[in-house]
Amino acid sequence: MSERSGKVQTVLGLIEPDQLGRTMTHEHLTMTFECSHVPPAPGDEGLAAAPIEIKHLHWLQQNPYSHQENLLLNQEIEAVKEELLCYRKAGGGSIVENTTTGINRNLPVLRQLAKDTGVHVVAGAGYYVDVTHSDETRKMTVEKLTDIIVSEVLHGADGTEIRCGVIGEIGTGWPITESEKKVLRATAHAQTQLGCPVIIHPGRDTAAPGEVIRILQEAGGDITKTVMSHLDRTIFDHQELLEFAKMGSYLEYDLFGTDLLNYPFNLRVDMPSDSVRVQNLAFLIKEGYEDRILIAHDIHTKHRLTKYGGHGYSHILKNIVPKMLSRGITQNQVDKILIENPKHWLTFK
Numbered sequence: 198m199s200e201r202s203g204k205v206q207t208v209l210g211l212i213e214p215d216q217l218g219r220t221m222t223h224e225h226l227t228m229t230f231e232c233s234h235v236p237p238a239p240g241d242e243g244l245a246a247a248p249i250e251i252k253h254l255h256w257l258q259q260n261p262y263s264h265q266e267n268l269l270l271n272q273e274i275e276a277v278k279e280e281l282l283c284y285r286k287a288g289g290g291s292i293v294e295n296t297t298t299g300i301n302r303n304l305p306v307l308r309q310l311a312k313d314t315g316v317h318v319v320a321g322a323g324y325y326v327d328v329t330h331s332d333e334t335r336k337m338t339v340e341k342l343t344d345i346i347v348s349e350v351l352h353g354a355d356g357t358e359i360r361c362g363v364i365g366e367i368g369t370g371w372p373i374t375e376s377e378k379k380v381l382r383a384t385a386h387a388q389t390q391l392g393c394p395v396i397i398h399p400g401r402d403t404a405a406p407g408e409v410i411r412i413l414q415e416a417g418g419d420i421t422k423t424v425m426s427h428l429d430r431t432i433f434d435h436q437e438l439l440e441f442a443k444m445g446s447y448l449e450y451d452l453f454g455t456d457l458l459n460y461p462f463n464l465r466v467d468m469p470s471d472s473v474r475v476q477n478l479a480f481l482i483k484e485g486y487e488d489r490i491l492i493a494h495d496i497h498t499k500h501r502l503t504k505y506g507g508h509g510y511s512h513i514l515k516n517i518v519p520k521m522l523s524r525g526i527t528q529n530q531v532d533k534i535l536i537e538n539p540k541h542w543l544t545f546k
């Protein structure tokens with residue numbers, strides 16, 4: 198049995214699972230998202246180059262990836278610190294920080310934020326999507342990738358002694374590339390060695406989550422300790438959702454606070470509103486999945502911070518929880534989604 202067994206690993210060390218409290222299982226506190234820049238529509242070049250201002254907020258909400266500066270969340274450490282203090286005041290306890298290799302993980306900043314705010318921060322090991330894989334990463338064998346991921350959890354990552362407490366978000370696109378498949382197999386092998394939680398970013402296609410789970414399963418991964426992120430923008434039909442839910446992973450709705458009409462990464466998608474997200478949670482609960490649901494905001498751009506008029510990290514606690522309660526979800530079920538489910542997922546076997 199390892200020292201991590203029965204514990205949660207934060208950037209400040211191991212803690213008891215009961216110390217976590219309310220937990221957002223998919224956020225970013227510092228990262229860059231230049232890999233996902235979308236050129237502005239003809240005529241919008243001026244807006245895309247303008248400083249972020251309240252008069253441009255609606256444009257930014259509809260075109261978040263077409264503004265280069267908006268993609269640099271790493272420039273907002275002070276604002277994020279203030280947000281985390283508000284998150285604590287609102288009853289938040291912990292945050293899983295999903296930034297992996299490829300989108301500028303910064304473990305010393307995460308550790309400082311945890312120290313300054315008292316919020317428990319769990320950092321992510323592994324690799325984001327193919328477009329961010331270096332030539333060196335692409336050439337690695339599954340064994341080498343496994344060793345690196347294991348070391349990020351056991352010894353620390355990016356040349357620091359700060360240890361990751363989950364693997365992910367592991368990035369995959371659609372179709373899943375060969376390099377991403379190797380990372381997925383390495384993730385499963387590392388999880389087998391460590392007994393740790395895993396979290397996946399699926400490609401933007403309805404078939405993507407199921408395909409990822411099949412690859413992890415074949416490589417020996419523990420699907421019951423694996424989270425499928427971004428279901429909001431990936432599976433829409435309730436029957437397809439139930440088919441996927443039967444595969445046994447955690448089901449994460451993590452884009453609370455976003456209301457995007459034309460989702461630039463897949464224009465066929467009708468991005469749901471927060472009201473529809475809550476309806477989906479109520480549906481999954483009715484179907485018996487209350488032990489498998491997780492929620493978050495996945496803040497990864499500047500405009501979603503309260504400093505810029507956004508909803509911030511406390512939106513779920515302040516606005517979504519009352520909405521859930523008003524739609525027949527009980528306090529006990531809310532507590533499962535925000536406290537019990539994250540706790541079970543994050544505890545090492």
Ligand SMILES: CC(=O)NCCS(=O)(=O)O
Pocket residue numbers: 398427430452462495497
């Ligand atoms: C940081 C990240 O991967 N966020 C997800 C954005 S997406 O549009 O839902 O893929």
